[in-house]
Amino acid sequence: MPPNVLPLHTLNPLGRFSDRAQDYARYRPGYPPEAIAAILADMGDPRSLVVADIGAGTGISSRLLGDRGPQIIAVEPNAAMREAAEAHPQVVFQPGTGEQTELADKSVHIVTCCQSFHWFNAPLALAEFSRILQMGGRLALLWNDWDLKDSGTAAYYQIIHAVATRAIDHRDHTQALKAVEQQTEFSRVRHLSFAYGQTLTLPEVVGRSLSSSYIPKEGRAHLQFLDASAAWHGAWAAIDGTVTLKYVTNLYLSEKVAT
Structure with a gap:
């Protein structure tokens, strides 16, 4: 971790999304179907699986997983996020954190952390995941x-980077992977990556950015962000007024191999 950058789990992860739900x-954005399929691959009949989606937010990943048949326990500490979630027949929300899920020992087949693991105290969360996972x-x-x-996308990232209230580099998952590798209960991590895109209008681009906790919602930096976003949209939009932000979806898989 770079010097003078505080771990994210110390930056109010339980409350900082309350006004952004x-x-x-x-x-x-959602996640590519291939990534969702890979999470469930070789785990048996999806309809027999129980998945704990930790830090589930408003249930984007929970619903995509639930569409394939598993029972999803969406664990989310923020009440505003839980209340903003769209209902799904396979998804049940409950309060809890990565470090304290409130789930029973050995009660789930899969633990997922979609856009959330960097907010956890990694050693404590991994111990909790080991506790609730079956062998x-x-x-x-x-x-x-x-x-x-x-x-x-690179041009838009520069706009985001210029106004962000904390350091952002979500491409670097070194610390997260190192934390998993240091836990003897888990197997060596496997990495899969997928191309993904999100096609948005200008208001949707602004809304997508304001959903991030590091984008200011008021003041001079907020106005700078709006002006720069409008200029960017004018330069990159297609004739129908949309722009596609491109992602690399990175998936890291490991299995519980010891108690």
């Missing part, structure tokens, strides 16, 4: 990362 529910159960860490090889 509606933007999060409306504008955050042979799977841990899946998933992130949508900016594809900076795409010129339009």
Whole structure:
């Protein structure tokens, strides 16, 4: 971790999204079908699986997983995020954190952390995941990362970077992976990546950005962000007024191999 950068789990992870829940529910991207399929692959009949989606937010990943048949326990500490979640027949929300899920020992087949693991105290969360996972159960860490090889996306990332209230580099998952590798209860991490895109209008781009906790919602930096976003949209939008932000979806898989 770079010097003078505080661990994210110390930056109010339980409350900092409370005023962003509606933007999060409306504008955050989903995940590619191939990534969701890989999380469930080789785990048996999906309808027999129980998945704990930790840090579930408004249930974007929970619903995508639930569409394939498993029972999903969406664990989310923030009440505003839980309340903004769209209902799904396979998904049940409950309060809890990565470090204290409130789930029973050996009660789930898969633990997923989709765009959330970086907010946890990694050693404590991994101990908790080991406790609730059955032997042979799977841990899946998933992130949508900016594809900076795409010129339009790279240009928008520079706008975000200029106004962000904390350091952002979601492409670097070194610390998270090192934490998993240091736990003898888990197997060696496997990495899969997938191309993904989100096609948005200008208001949707702004809403997607405001769903992130590091984008200011008022003041000079907020106005700078709005002006720069409008200029960017004018330069990169297609004739129908939409722009596609490109992502690399990174998936890291490991199994529980010891108690």
